[in-house]
Amino acid sequence: MVDLFERYTDLDDVAQRLAEGDAGERRVAILELADSGDPGAVRLLAAAMADPDAGVRRQAAVALGEFDGLEAASALAIALLDVDSGVAAAAADSAAELKDVDAAAPLLPLVSHERPFVRASALRALRELRNEASLKPALAALADKDPDVRVEAVGTVGYLKDRTSLAALIAAAADAEPRVRRASVGALTFVRDEAVVATVLQRLSDADWSVREAAAEAASFLSEQPAVGAALIAALDDEYWQVRLKATRGLGRLKVRASLRKIASQLDHAEANLRKESATALGEIGDASVVPFLEPALNDPDPDVRKTARWALSRLTE
Amino acid sequence: MPLANTSTSVPVIVDNEKCIADKGCTVCVDVCPLDVLRISEQTGKAYMAYDECWYCMPCAADCPTGAVTVNIPYLLK
Amino acid sequence: MDDILDNQTEVSCDVLVIGGGTAGPMAALKAKLANPKSTVILLEKANVKRSGAISMGMDGLNNAVVPGYATPEQYTKEITIANDGIVDQKPVLKYAQTCYSIIEELDSYGIRFQKTANGDFAVKKVHHIGTYVLPMPNGETVKKALYRQLRRARLLISNRFMATRLLVGDGRIAGAIAVNTRSGELLVVRAKAVVLCMGAAGRLGLPTSGYMFGTYENAANSGDGYAMAYHAGAALANLECFQINPLIKDYNGPACAYVAGPFGAYTANNKGQRFIECDYWSGQMMLEFYNELQSGNGPVFLKLDHLHADTVGEIEDILHRVERPSRSAFHAGRHTDYRRQMIEMHISEIGFCSGHSASGVFVDEYARTTIPGLYAAGDMASVPHNYMLGAFTNGSVAGKDAAEFASGYELAAFDRGDVERERERVLAPTRRDDGIPPNQIEYKTRRLVNDYLQPPKVARKYELAQQRFAEVREDMERTMIARNAHELLRALEASSILDCADMAAHASLYRAESRWGLYHLRTDFPEKNDNDWFCHTLLSKRAGRMTSEKRAIAPYVVPIADDEKKLYDKQRVGARAAV
Secondary structure, eight states, X not given: OOOSSOOOOOHHHHHHXXXXXXXXXXXXXXXXXXXXXXXXXXXXXXXXXXXXXXXXXXXXXXXXXXXXXHHHHHHHHHHTTOSSHHHHHHHHHHHTTOOOGGGGTTTGGGGGOSSHHHHHHHHHHHHHXXXXXXXXXXXXXXXXXXXXXXXXXXXXXXXXXXXXXXXXXXXXXXOSSHHHHHHHHHHHTTSOSHHHHHHHHHGGGOSSHHXXXXXXXXXXXXXXXXXXXXXXXXXXXOSSHHHHXXXXXXXXXXXXXXXXXXXXXXXXXXXXXXXXXXXXXXXXXTOGGGXXXXXXXXXXXXXXXXXXXXXXXXXXXX | OOOOOOOOOOSEEEOTTTOOGGGTOOHHHHHOTXXXXXXXXXXXXXXXXXXXXXXXXXXXXXXXXSOEEEOOOGGGO | OOXXXXXXXXXXXXXXXXXXXXXXXXXXXXXXXXXXXXXXXEEOSSOGGGOSTTTTOOSEESSOOOTTTOOHHHHHHHHHHHTTTOOOHHHHHHHHHHHHHHHHHHHHHTOOOOBOTTSSBOOBOOSSSOOOBXXXXXXXXXXXXXXXXXXXXXXXXXXXXXXXXXXXXXXXXXXXXXXXXXXXXXXXXXXXXXXXXXXXXXXXXOOTTOOTTOOSSOTTOBSHHHHHHHXXXXXXXXXXXXXXXXXXXXXXXXXOHHHHGGGTOEEEOTTSOBOOOOOSSXXXXXXXXXXXXXXXXXXXXXXXXXXXXXXXXXXXXXXXXXXXXXHHHHHHHHTOOTTTSOEEEEEOOOBXXXXXXXXXXXXXXXXXOSSTTEEEOGGGBSOTTOHHHXXXXXHHHHHHXXXXXXXXXXXXXXXXXXXXHHHHHHHGGGGXXXXXXXXXXXXXXXXXXXXXXXXXXOHHHHHHHHHHHHHHHHHHHHXXXXXXXXXXXXXXXXXHHHHHHHHHHHHHHXXXXXXXXXXXXXXXXXXXXXXXXXXXXXXXXXXXXXXXXXXXXXXXXXXXXXXXXXXXXXXXXXXOXXX
């Protein structure tokens, strides 16, 4: 009879194959460790990081992604420094799978490593761990000279939602790199104080459209203040419709009456998504004076626009 | 009625230089949901034995040496 | 290779879970954790590591009921309305109340959901009323993370065993019979409780490409669970409510309304305009899609070319890595690029799948079927519109309840003759020297399904289909030949497929009305008839014959006011097919 059940790994047997086999056999042994589900495998995988064959080390770095905790993190911290870039890349992906808050310890020192790839990878892994000890090094990394590192640093800081990091995040919102500015805008809004509002609104006139889009989205979650409304209304003149769409959504959510005319004028924009969002916003703001503008939208060629117009009109005429 | 063998071009290709099935690796054979890959008794390498592919790609994604390529079957390409 | 060995083994366990895709691993894990001393076996036709609908992961949750975004009551209402009211709400409500804890649990397994810059779940709005979509841009690791949990719990996993029939005795479940797909050896598993998690009947219709395995569902999901439940005497609900999905033309990748929709992509006609009025993924939506395909505005396209190239890149990054990663190779082969042109779409072949519609083995809110000790979860159980999260959640419910059931019983006795008869049925194709190979039996069945069962449903065509199916069945039983264990696997699947085709025809002829948009659109009864058909239909095997009966819908636990129904009706138009 064939094997009835999957076998569970005999670690001693694997250890022997790792010691005596050729490179191909060692890789196969590592594959078995990856599937073992046995925490004892981590020790053998850590040892395999010293294997002379880069393919074996890479396989071990991949396999470590199946395990969590301090011991796995320590082995991955070593693998991140591997001379072979394939090994290091696999280690970075595996480290990003860690969940245990205690796995942070061996990664923290790597945030100040000389190689940008190592710094960025360590920060990427630290984000999900949400370990308070990573706040200080991550804040320092916001000033890193490498933009990839700064992007990851914003991620780590953002997940920690610590009020003391606000000033640094506000500074990062003016970073030279658009990806950093965009991430910072999203990371700020767990607090809605004046400085945050001012920062987000400033990004509505960013040179990069994706930052403006993120800022318009973030602004719609800010409390209603005249400045927010005015800035979002100005964003309706954005050259790019995806930004205008988010601004429209925000104006609807915040019920900014001063935007009614401008939003109504978007009801014949070429882009159906923007027409639909405009109809939604007009319904949300809830001012019956826009009824004459909405009525033609009942015959819009796009059914989503028609549907939204029906919904908005029923709200406005109730 | 007698049976005929009709030929088809199979979507899964294995690079024998990279394949380590002869070292005991069975990853691609194991992960195929339709069980269409086998290890050749002649070459010791993996190959597609049955043209019954969902082109779902675990065989390629999980191969430790990047030896497996999945093409879109000709009939729907 | 794949030589047939004449062997038979028998094992016993407390809980047997059949199917290691999505619901199955969860059921097995929960059953084991509920009672760590018990024996739990997880049986899988392929290999648990990469089997089932989420073999390459999933790009998002379509029905996440996350506090702050949606309530279980609102979700239950929407599912009820989207299913034209034919819903037992208790299982739906229970799912909605439980699923958030499952999301948190999956998150702790290392399954990645999209989060905001502050690390909170980034739930997206796709539907008109509720907000239920939680993207998984790194969702390719789902199976790996799940498998890890099974190995840690040291479950007994049996790969490459295809279950073929259930054993019943003492009026309850007694176990199952399975065949090894590499050797043809038989395995009899006695069990106090059995959980069926065998996925959709996805190899029912034939894809228009003619490639038999290019199905929307994982092609390994050949409806074996539906066939087994039927032959064991369990009731199956609303099988006439087919699954049909919009797909990329010739490719089995879905429309991705849930992935690309939040970014601003949509389904358009040849004028580049939206045409779908319906809000919820339903037969109504599919009818609108079908009508547009047939009309002068067809064909239908997936439209992304109005989005910024960076935005398209972000969408591709998800679509080309998770769930259907061969999508990029397909588009490259056709020289198509979402940035530059709309991508032609078409409609999928038919199937059974409660995950997207409502047809499945009838279950209550504990995932119990009509046979004591037998459970069903995931795409093959009758809880409607369940998707992946429903499979996880209801798999969890089933596993826990099955463990409890098993602790109260000894193994049931059963008729040994059942095993002998099944052995003869299974091995018959291997004992012939000449005959029809399984691929021809299967192809013919599925070609007939396309010719006669594809909606709109015409009664006369359905009757012809039944005659043709009977002829194929006779050929299958008398002359199908399997020359090795692999062909035997396909032969047994062909048998499941034919059973499902018969059930699809029978159930569709029974419900003498139209309902669920395209899923059950009958040309002879084009109207919905709430007076006679506001009920479930249950199909089962009685005294060896296929029978259907009505079953009343359980009183709603979340009442739906008339004006809420109207609000929904106002959103839709034209429930007629262009026939």
